[in-house]
Amino acid sequence: MKGIHYKGIGNTKLTPIDFCGKTWGWMLETEQGFLAEPKETEPTTGEHDFNTCEGCQNTRKELIKRLTEKFNGTEQKQGFPFCCSHHSNLTKVKEFNRASFVSVPEMVADKIIYTNQHITNNHENENYYKDITDYIDYTVESFGQMPNGCGGALFIGDYFFYVTDLLTRNTEISKERKNRLLEFLEAHQTPPTKNKNTDLNILLGTYQKWLKTFPFDISFFAELKPHFEKQLPILNGKPETNKYTGLAKGKMHTKGSLIDVLLNLTKNLLDKVNVPELRKQGAITDIQANQLEFAEAELNTKTAEITKQYSKGELKYVKTLKKWLQLHKDYFKEVAPLLKALPPQQTTTENDNIKYTAKHYVLGYLIECNAKGESFPIGQKKELEKIGNRIMGAGKGNRFYKVFNEIVNKDLNIENNLIEIGGENWRTIVKDLSNEPETIETYLQNKQL
């Protein structure tokens, strides 16, 4: 399709699109709107080919016959543009030229056949929704536009009527996908000026209901609440480039497509919270508080299910939530007594975590004596036991004495020996055990250790 040419009729101005006190976008408005003449569309190819399908060819012929009759008029009913009071106004627009519309009956018959074929060939794709609605948007755009007060694009109502009819009768497409597409077609048909606010209100209501249902009171979700409270996802995804028109445009949600998004959002949010993992990381400190939160959330969800009117689609996220809450309630129930049976975690200072051995005490004693230039009582059991009792604690003197004898003959000027006795951290430990760590440090440095 070549680009549609919009002719502004009368004076033009920019006007804001407002909703709930907020401007969502700007619209170029003209005194008498735009006139854009319709263009042909290109069919897409796939397994089903209307060229060789007898059914499609017969439908096409019948459509051309009906639409041509409508265009030309019959004895009972006048043709275009005198078909209705709206289109009759076209005769007052100097830019209007009936000759530009003569091929519309055949063109629209083709558009119906092409759209039906596109749905038939693509409804099983993963991206079926975007692909098919892109194609419908592209086709709708090809219909052009009439100036204000001059009715809808010619035969656009017929396009929707027949596409809807063919889709309704399609038995190959899944029920769910069929409904989603029918909803899209229906939302597209309602005159935008008349139903825009209602549509937004429906979307707003649908979203608010979800906001109230999702268990944001559970502390893991609490900080997400303000984020979701502030937004209203009215667009079905980011403005994306339409595959067929090449234009980036945001698609309005229908109630159904918004609910699909909310179901996925629910699943994603729940997925992010891994309670057993959080417990292992120590992030769950008050299991009773969590138990209470989950129990209350479950009650809220179950109450909401009774008091609020959920549609079939909405019930899917309610069910998902209920299941998730139940699983976690069970988990806490099982885990709480186990956690209570554990002794309370010890709060220890860093030093308390290091276990000093007798070897450390002996090494520290020997190095300190050397640093101070003091001699130690080699071979004097009682004297050594006394020293051991003093620095290692009462009753440990004999152990000190024995270890002293093991170590005393080793050369403490060789670093490897020090590591062998006191481990990699011998230096820190020896200084920690001493009342004069500076003296020891200076001594060791002089010894080039």
Ligand SMILES: [Zn+2]
């Ligand atoms: Zn066919």
Ligand SMILES: [Zn+2]
């Ligand atoms: Zn008309």
